[in-house]
Amino acid sequence: MGDGRPVTRREFLAVTAGSLLLADTALAQTPGPAARPWYARMRRCGQLNLNERDPLTLAVGPWIDYWESLRVDALLLNGGGIVAFYPTAIPYHHKSEFLGSRDLFGELVAASRRRRIRVVARMDCNYAYEDALRARPEWFERNRDGSPRPHGESPWLFKTCMFGPYFTSQMAAIYREIAGRYDVDGFFTNGWPSTGALEVCYCENCQKMYRDDVGGVPPDQTDATNPIYRKYYDVYMRRIADVWRGWQAVVAEKRPDMVYVGNLGGGIQTVKNVAALGEVALWFNADHQGRSGDTPIWACAQQGRVAQAVMKGRTITNVTGAYSNSRVTWRHVAKPAVETTMWMAQTVATGMVPWFHWLGGAPEDERWKETGRRFFTWLAKNEPHFWNTRSIADVAVLYPQRTIAFYRSGTGAGSWRGGERAQTTEYLQGVYFALLEGRFVFDFVHEDDLGVDTLARYRVLVLPNAAYLSERHCEQIRRYVAGGGSLVATFETSRYDEWGDPRSGFALGDVLGVTATGPAVGPGRNSYMRIEQRNAITDGFTGTALLPAAETRVPIRATSADAPVLTVVPGYPAFPPEMVFARTPRTDEPAAVFRQQGASRIAYFAGDVDRTLWRSGSEDLSQLLQNAIRWARGAEPPPVTVDGEGMVEIVAWETEPGYALHLLNYNNPNMTRAFMTRLSRIGAQQVAFQVAPGRAIRSVRTLRDNRSLSFIQRERIVRFEVPSIDDYEVAALT
Numbered sequence: 187m188g189d190g191r192p193v194t195r196r197e198f199l200a201v202t203a204g205s206l207l208l209a210d211t212a213l214a215q216t217p218g219p220a221a222r223p224w225y226a227r228m229r230r231c232g233q234l235n236l237n238e239r240d241p242l243t244l245a246v247g248p249w250i251d252y253w254e255s256l257r258v259d260a261l262l263l264n265g266g267g268i269v270a271f272y273p274t275a276i277p278y279h280h281k282s283e284f285l286g287s288r289d290l291f292g293e294l295v296a297a298s299r300r301r302r303i304r305v306v307a308r309m310d311c312n313y314a315y316e317d318a319l320r321a322r323p324e325w326f327e328r329n330r331d332g333s334p335r336p337h338g339e340s341p342w343l344f345k346t347c348m349f350g351p352y353f354t355s356q357m358a359a360i361y362r363e364i365a366g367r368y369d370v371d372g373f374f375t376n377g378w379p380s381t382g383a384l385e386v387c388y389c390e391n392c393q394k395m396y397r398d399d400v401g402g403v404p405p406d407q408t409d410a411t412n413p414i415y416r417k418y419y420d421v422y423m424r425r426i427a428d429v430w431r432g433w434q435a436v437v438a439e440k441r442p443d444m445v446y447v448g449n450l451g452g453g454i455q456t457v458k459n460v461a462a463l464g465e466v467a468l469w470f471n472a473d474h475q476g477r478s479g480d481t482p483i484w485a486c487a488q489q490g491r492v493a494q495a496v497m498k499g500r501t502i503t504n505v506t507g508a509y510s511n512s513r514v515t516w517r518h519v520a521k522p523a524v525e526t527t528m529w530m531a532q533t534v535a536t537g538m539v540p541w542f543h544w545l546g547g548a549p550e551d552e553r554w555k556e557t558g559r560r561f562f563t564w565l566a567k568n569e570p571h572f573w574n575t576r577s578i579a580d581v582a583v584l585y586p587q588r589t590i591a592f593y594r595s596g597t598g599a600g601s602w603r604g605g606e607r608a609q610t611t612e613y614l615q616g617v618y619f620a621l622l623e624g625r626f627v628f629d630f631v632h633e634d635d636l637g638v639d640t641l642a643r644y645r646v647l648v649l650p651n652a653a654y655l656s657e658r659h660c661e662q663i664r665r666y667v668a669g670g671g672s673l674v675a676t677f678e679t680s681r682y683d684e685w686g687d688p689r690s691g692f693a694l695g696d697v698l699g700v701t702a703t704g705p706a707v708g709p710g711r712n713s714y715m716r717i718e719q720r721n722a723i724t725d726g727f728t729g730t731a732l733l734p735a736a737e738t739r740v741p742i743r744a745t746s747a748d749a750p751v752l753t754v755v756p757g758y759p760a761f762p763p764e765m766v767f768a769r770t771p772r773t774d775e776p777a778a779v780f781r782q783q784g785a786s787r788i789a790y791f792a793g794d795v796d797r798t799l800w801r802s803g804s805e806d807l808s809q810l811l812q813n814a815i816r817w818a819r820g821a822e823p824p825p826v827t828v829d830g831e832g833m834v835e836i837v838a839w840e841t842e843p844g845y846a847l848h849l850l851n852y853n854n855p856n857m858t859r860a861f862m863t864r865l866s867r868i869g870a871q872q873v874a875f876q877v878a879p880g881r882a883i884r885s886v887r888t889l890r891d892n893r894s895l896s897f898i899q900r901e902r903i904v905r906f907e908v909p910s911i912d913d914y915e916v917a918a919l920t
């Protein structure tokens with residue numbers, strides 16, 4: 187290796203095989219508390235992201251003082267990759283041109299260690315300089331015409347290829363050099379592998395791989411209708427796993443608890459399979475630093491739920507950018523403290539570890555410092571209440587990974603229903619919105635994790651247009667229902683296999699109790715659902731015979747002869763007003779089907795009511811989804827109810843000392859448009875919290891407000907009032 191010849195996967199594995207075993211063993215076991223590696227007990231991390239010029243002026247002492255004041259367990263500090271912040275001896279590992287005689291990384295590591303702060307070397311494997319491009323052309327990505335790929339803003343840097351020896355040889359050499367010289371605890375690679383779309387490169391290594399392993403050149407865009415893309419997806423995911431495990435093995439040569447952590451994230455919008463990434467990751471870092479544009483504030487909590495679904499209690503961090511990562515980006519000024527704090531609050535509410543991030547060693551804006559310090563010191567003071575043992579939610583939402591990654595409507599690449607790619611997440615967003623409005627306590631489950639062990643504790647599984655499901659997924663859902671579980675499903679759920687090949691009908695048609703009678707109809711407007719029965723599903727709709735219909739629906743027939751609860755009123759012109767009357771005011775086509783099968787309750791909506799809710803903000807569609815989930819969940823008291831004003835996200839955990847109820851106050855004019863700038867206090871929240879049988883609660887405290895609350899416990903239910911919430915509150919029951 188390193189002689190310019192492409193490195194095969196076999197060779198890479200051979201090099202690292204000895205220690206690979208170690209990484210695999212570490213993954214296979216769920217260690218007890220004593221055996222937990224250091225990062226599993228980490229609660230707070232910070233990152234000072236150096237720039238090349240920092241060695242000229244950076245004062246190490248004050249920076250470490252700052253991070254120590256945040257009570258961080260670990261610091262992310264720039265080691266190398268694009269730029270080395272230490273006197274490296276590795277050829278083509280570009281030393282900061284301002285380094286002089288300094289060893290800035292070494293100084294920072296030593297100062298951190300003196301304060302007992304762990305250090306993770308922050309690396310970047312994605313770009314290198316032109317001298318490397320000349321000497322090691324096989325390290326770099328290529329365009330179709332063979333030209334290298336310069337960075338968009340810093341065109342003196344060139345993109346490296348993960349299928350080439352830069353990843354296997356050069357990065358491994360750099361890790362070994364740093365691990366050999368410095369007392370570090372781990373390595374993190376910025377920007378790799380990410381959860382976004384696959385890259386397509388035309389370097390020699392990749393062309394060979396296309397010929398030998400893929401059977402052709404993959405398309406430049408995500409297109410799961412293309413058999414070559416499907417093959418490439420598998421090869422690509424396998425390469426990520428190989429590189430990840432290989433790097434883990436390399437860093438563990440020095441010390442077995444030394445960890446490699448990749449860069450993941452993406453919130454709910456992922457293309458790479460996060461369940462597969464969760465299998466190789468000892469530590470899942472979500473690089474979900476903030477929101478911009480019209481991303482809702484709860485995007486960070488969604489990230490937490492996605493990561494929890496695949497890590498299942500293992501280490502997850504989420505980066506909070508203290509700088510303005512808005513639609514117009516400013517790297518060197520702070521974003522509003524309220525927004526930053528709400529992001530960190532969601533991070534810890536969903537069981538992730540916050541990682542507070544600033545760029546550049548000589549800030550002229552220092553406002554962010556106190557924002558981080560205030561939150562982190564509060565967190566440190568209340569640390570035991572953030573040691574979660576399990577979620578107490580009994581509602582599960584399926585994270586439809588493949589639908590989000592690949593879903594197309596109709597045939598042919600790019601035929602989205604109306605535009606941009608984010609649309610595949612809108613079904614989930616709509617369900618999420620209804621769950622927030624309905625104040626449900628819920629978890630995400632990944633579609634590749636639908637076994638009995640995972641699903642048994644949930645009363646209901648919500649399938650937000652899980653259109654692409656494999657036979658195995660469907661069989662597992664069928665088994666869950668046979669065991670008494672309930673379902674709420676929408677639209678094209680199970681109409682396609684896992685790669686998007688359409689089925690003749692619904693694979694879950696037997697469970698949902700429906701047959702498709704044709705292809706999806708829509709998108710259209712001005713169509714309705716007619717209320718045919720007054721019951722738990724249509725509760726709250728007094729004063730109307732019509733409800734808004736979804737934009738698109740699958741025409742269906744119910745397999746049972748039961749009278750429908752909601753029927754389809756087909757669309758008619760919305761303009762001009764003279765033409766606005768129903769041509770067919772009544773049909774017997776069901777808009778939804780509700781059925782009971784043993785202990786299971788099944789609700790199926792033929793339309794994309796979830797996505798239509800997200801696009802329209804329709805109160806009726808939100809209420810309808812809430813009614814359906816509540817009905818499917820059954821009459822048993824929920825694990826927790828919180829009644830009061832405002833838009834609140836609720837997360838509830840069993841913790842090492844007892845229970846923790848997290849209440850995130852989203853009731854803010856900037857809830858669905860960045861940024862929150864001012865607090866918007868909400869008033870009293872009445873809580874009924876169910877504890878384990880026989881468990882006597884002795885104290886209920888609010889951790890932000892720092893008050894002891896009066897409470898009443900009757901059998902398993904503990905009742906108390908949270909008087910008000912500024913941004914975030916945690917009620918700790920012990």
Ligand SMILES: [Zn+2]
Nearest residue numbers: 347387389392
């Ligand atoms: Zn390549």
